[in-house]
Amino acid sequence: MTNDDFAEIAGVVRRRSGIVLTGDKAYLLETRLGPVLAKFGLASLGALGQRLKQRPDDVLERAVVEALTTHESSFFRDGKPFEHLARILPKLVSARAPGAALRIWSAACSTGQEPFSIAMLIADTLGPRPECRVEILATDISAEILTRARQGVFTQFEVQRGLPIRSLVKHFKQEGAKWRVSPELAAMVRFEERNLLNDLSAIGKFDAIFCRNVLIYFDAPTKTRVLDALSRRLMPEGVLYLGGAETVLGLTDRLVPVSGERGAYGISTQRAAA
Template sequence: MTEADFAFLRQLLLLRSGLALSPDKRYLAESRLGILCRRRGIEGLAQLIQALRFGADPTLEHAVVEAMTTNETLFFRDHTPFELFRDVILPERLEANAGHRSLRIWCAAVSTGQEAYSIAMILDEMAPRLAGWKIQIVGTDISGEVLDRARKGLYSQFEIQRGLPIQMLLKHFYQEGDKWRISEKLRGMVELRQHNLLEPSGHLGQFDVIFCRNVLIYFDVPTKARVLDGLAPRLLPQGALLLGAAETVIGISTSIVPDRQHRGVYRGQHSVHAQPAGLGLPLEPIRAAVGLRH
C-alpha cells in the first residue's frame, strides 16, 4: 500500500467511523484488507483503494470499515464497571423510577454481545426485585457482522473462559458441539440495532445507563468530543455513563462530567450528583451469584 493510498484510507476511516488509524498501523490495514480483497475477489490493495476512491461499489466502503473495526470484548470485562452498575447505579435508578417501573440501558459498541449479556445476567439475578418492571437493554454497533454474532449468542470455549463465572455458564448457557449458546431468555432481554456513534442517536430515546466502554480510545480528541456530546442528550436526568478504564471526559467534553462520589461514573453536565440510594437490595447474594470481585 502506497503512502498516498494509506493516507486516503486513514481519512476515509476517520470520516466514516471516527477510527483514528495511526501511521504505524499500516501493517494492520494491509493484513485485514488483504483478507477482504480475497473474500471479494479483488486483485490487491491498490485495486481496493481505487474502487473506494471512485465509489464503484456502494457496499465496499462499509465492508472496509467493518474489517478495520476492533471488536475486542469479553464477559464482565474489568469487573469494576459491573460492580458500580449493580451496587451504585441500579439502586439509584430503581428508586428514581419506582413510579413508572421502567429501566433502559444502552450498550454502545456492543460488539459480539458479551457486555449486554453480562448486564442481562446481573438483572436476571435480581428478577424478584424487578418483578413488574419493564427492562430494556439496547445494544448497538457499527458492524452488522458482529451484531449477527451477538444475536446468535454462540461463543467458543476461549470466549466463554474470558471473564464468565462458572455458575453463570452452567445457568445461562448450553453446549452445542464445541461451542456454547446463551439461553433464549437472555437473548430475549437484549435488543440489537446497527448504529454509528458519529450519527444522530435521537431515535434511540433516552437511557438510565449508558455503557460506552473502550470505544473512545480509538478516536482522536475532536471525535471523542463529538461522541460524548452526542451521548449527553441520551442520558436521562441523574442517568449514568460508564467509560473504559483508560477513558475520560476531562479536557474533552463539558457536556459530560465525572461523578464526584464514584470514580468511573459520569453524569450529564446538568444532572445533580445523585446520592447512593438505600433500597436494601440483597447485594451480597448478587455478588456471590454473579461472581464479581470486590
C-alpha cells in the same frame, strides 16, 4: 501501497466510523483487508486505494470499515462498572416513573459479551420478575459482528474470560463445544446497527450507557462530539460507563466523574437543563 493509497483507505474509515488509522497501523491493512480484496476482485491494497479514490462505493467502503474495526471484548470486562451498576440498580428502578422501563444501552456492543453481562447482572440483582420492565439496547456499527452477537453463542475460550462458573451454569446451555445464552437472557437484549457518529435522538433516553473501549479509536473532536451526543441520551440521574483508558476530562463539560467511581460519569448539574 503508496502513502496516498494508505491515506485514501484511512480517510474512508475515519469519515465513516471515526476510527483514526495512523501510519504505524499500515500492518492492520495488510493483515485484515485480504478477504475484501478477494471479494471485490482487487489485486492489491494499491488497487483498493485507487478504486476508493475513483468513485464512491457504499458496499466496498462498508466492507473496508467492517474489516478494520476491532472487536475485542469479554464478559464483565474490568469488573468495576458492573459492580457499580449492580449497586445503583435499586435506586434507578425506584426513580422510574410508574410504568416506565429501566433502559440500558450498550453502545459499541461488539460480539455481545457486554450486553449479556448487563442482562445477567439485572436478572441476578432484580430476580426473574423485576418490578419494572427492563430494556437493554445493544448497538454497533458492524453488521457482521451483530449477526454473531444476536446468536448468543460463545466458545469455551470466550466464556472462560470473565464469566464466573456459577453464571455460566445458570445462564448458558452447552451445545457441543459452545455455550448458548438462555432464552430469558436473549429476550432481554435487542441488537441494532447504529453508528455513534449518526443522529441518535430516535433511540430515546437511558438510565445507564456503556460506551466502552471505542472512544480510544477516535480523535479528540470526534470523542467530544460522541460524548456530547451520549450525554443527551442519559436520564438526569443516569450513568455513563467508559473503558479503562477513556475519560471525559478535557473533552466535554456536559459530563462529570461520579465521585470515587473510576470510569463512571453523570450529567453535570450545570448542563442538565441544556
